Amino acid sequence: xxxxxxxxxxxxxxxxxxxxxxxxxxxxxxxxxxxxxxxxxxxxxxxxxxxxxxxxxxxxxxxxxxxxxxxxxxxxxxxxxxxxxxxxxxxxxxxxxxxxxxxxxxxxxxxxxxxxxxxxxxxxxxxxxxxxxxxxxxxxxxxxxxxxxxxxxxxxxxxxxxxxxxxxxxxxxxxxxxxxxxxxxxxxxxxxxxxxxxxxxxxxxxxxxxxxxxxxxxxxxxxxxxxxxxxxxxxxxxxxxxxxxxxxxxxxxxxxxxxxxxxxxxxxxxxxxxxxxxxxxxxxxxxxxxxxxxxxxxxxxxxxxxxxxxxxxxxxxxxxxxxxxxxxxxxxxxxxxxxxxxxxxxxxxxxxxxxxxxxxxx
Amino acid sequence: xxxxxxxxxxxxxxxxxxxxxxxxxxxxxxxxxxxxxxxxxxxxxxxxxxxxxxxxxxxxxxxxxxxxxxxxxxxxxxxxxxxxxxxxxxxxxxxxxxxxxxxxxxxxxxxxxxxxxxxxxxxxxxxxxxxxxxxxxxxxxxxxxxxxxxxxxxxxxxxxxxxxxxxxxxxxxxxxxxxxxxxxxxxxxxxxxxxxxxxxxxxxxxxxxxxxxxxxxxxxxxxxxxxxxxxxxxxxxxxxxxxxxxxxxxxxx
Numbered sequence: 001x002x003x004x005x006x007x008x009x010x011x012x013x014x015x016x017x018x019x020x021x022x023x024x025x026x027x028x029x030x031x032x033x034x035x036x037x038x039x040x041x042x043x044x045x046x047x048x049x050x051x052x053x054x055x056x057x058x059x060x061x062x063x064x065x066x067x068x069x070x071x072x073x074x075x076x077x078x079x080x081x082x083x084x085x086x087x088x089x090x091x092x093x094x095x096x097x098x099x100x101x102x103x104x105x106x107x108x109x110x111x112x113x114x115x116x117x118x119x120x121x122x123x124x125x126x127x128x129x130x131x132x133x134x135x136x137x138x139x140x141x142x143x144x145x146x147x148x149x150x151x152x153x154x155x156x157x158x159x160x161x162x163x164x165x166x167x168x169x170x171x172x173x174x175x176x177x178x179x180x181x182x183x184x185x186x187x188x189x190x191x192x193x194x195x196x197x198x199x200x201x202x203x204x205x206x207x208x209x210x211x212x213x214x215x216x217x218x219x220x221x222x223x224x225x226x227x228x229x230x231x232x233x234x235x236x237x238x239x240x241x242x243x244x245x246x247x248x249x250x251x252x253x254x255x256x257x258x259x260x261x262x263x264x265x266x267x268x269x270x271x272x273x274x275x276x277x278x279x280x281x282x283x284x285x286x287x288x289x290x291x292x293x294x295x296x297x298x299x300x301x302x303x304x305x306x307x308x309x310x311x312x313x314x315x316x317x318x319x320x321x322x323x324x325x326x327x328x329x330x331x332x333x334x335x336x337x338x339x340x341x342x343x344x345x346x347x348x349x350x351x352x353x354x355x356x357x358x359x360x361x362x
Numbered sequence: 363x364x365x366x367x368x369x370x371x372x373x374x375x376x377x378x379x380x381x382x383x384x385x386x387x388x389x390x391x392x393x394x395x396x397x398x399x400x401x402x403x404x405x406x407x408x409x410x411x412x413x414x415x416x417x418x419x420x421x422x423x424x425x426x427x428x429x430x431x432x433x434x435x436x437x438x439x440x441x442x443x444x445x446x447x448x449x450x451x452x453x454x455x456x457x458x459x460x461x462x463x464x465x466x467x468x469x470x471x472x473x474x475x476x477x478x479x480x481x482x483x484x485x486x487x488x489x490x491x492x493x494x495x496x497x498x499x500x501x502x503x504x505x506x507x508x509x510x511x512x513x514x515x516x517x518x519x520x521x522x523x524x525x526x527x528x529x530x531x532x533x534x535x536x537x538x539x540x541x542x543x544x545x546x547x548x549x550x551x552x553x554x555x556x557x558x559x560x561x562x563x564x565x566x567x568x569x570x571x572x573x574x575x576x577x578x579x580x581x582x583x584x585x586x587x588x589x590x591x592x593x594x595x596x597x598x599x600x601x602x603x604x605x606x607x608x609x610x611x612x613x614x615x
Contacts, residue, residue, distance in 0.1 A: 298454040301414055303471045316463040350519035353479035
């Protein structure tokens, strides 16, 4: 029986093409606080955003909209190079007009986490982005908090002609994280570069769904996912490159590297390349396993024990996240998580090495 | 002789199914430069890896004493921290680990090299300049996508950063063009000058030795040390090859 104040988001974060259900890799179901009346006073985004496909699917979109007291709409005027990052709230729509440049930060905010009796404490982000022709959009996502039970993050991006979308995702914390992203490369010669880095340890569950819809001609997508699994962590990754009819001359590449530091982790990967056009290329590669013996030996020859060599991969995730963090909120969030995982000494060393101040120094 | 830094005595080692090194003796004094030469397949690289503690090889007899301590049973990481550095002939690619994270971690393992992160960045920058390296290398994954020459420069960068007491350079000069060879030679020279460390250079190429003052030359054939002499032995080998020694090696078997 469903606990009071709780609803189920059934089978969300699904890919366009699914596999056998018994593999339990097609989706995730989440118990979340029930829909709220907050959405009754909801300031809706412009109607155009209603047509943006989001990674976790319409069920999650409706639920987050019901929880958000307000929606944030930001428009970057044509030709403007906006240097100040746009910080996404629980529900955000960003319109990047022709030739404009924008940076968007999606940093898990636990202050607005949704809490109701008996329901898991849940944080959420819904971000929809429209990039017009020649626009350049950089999106940074950070999920790091451990003071909530679960996090859902659904992103939808539409790219116009010659638009360039760069996405850097860092999933480094939270007991249960589910994140989906759809990028529709609608315009000719539009491009997506997506890099996803993750760490799941202890009993964490991480569920990721990446979908690239390549509709325009001569579009390009590069999707690289890599991460570290430890303890009894469970990770599912669904990555779909959809080369739609009419996308002639397009190419999509998806590469995944998974490092498993424990025998008890569960790793599921579901790469799919859909193709309805002749003159296209879809590539996939995966490397899944433990650290290769020759790599371990190289690192041991330089003074690291076997365990330290493995932990180096974890430190590297945080180093990269800190280098990428475009604002202080993201940096502090990564640093807090680094302190929990690596200890304060290493965490402060990470940030000092980048020439930034530590948390204590503000 | 100066203080013995490395003393290999009666060392026999090999893989599970194949003996490679047989009764090898080698002594390197502190601050000395030794050259190890020999035909392909003689066991030179194996000796370097066995001294470093590579578990691929099993030591069946003999001992390795470094800096007064028997390290025959020690793991590679302990030997590294004791002051031995092996520069790889083909440095291993380590995807997922940026060069900066790696360098910082291996440096922090050495109490004598501990410094603030800011000073560390500055130190790495200085060495990178010395080796004509672009500091953008630091954010790239360790050895991934680097050319052969760039990988060797990264080995030199680590050598100068870690300042070991003994550096074993396993054909560091192989596959390098003239410019890269010049940079690597400068790196080795800087190591000798700045750290006064000892060198065991495994090479086929005498060009890398041009700027160095060689103390002793060793010749290995078929897993055995068959000759040892002064620096002039290198010129002799350059002129006449290894044929004379191969006969000796065969006789000793």
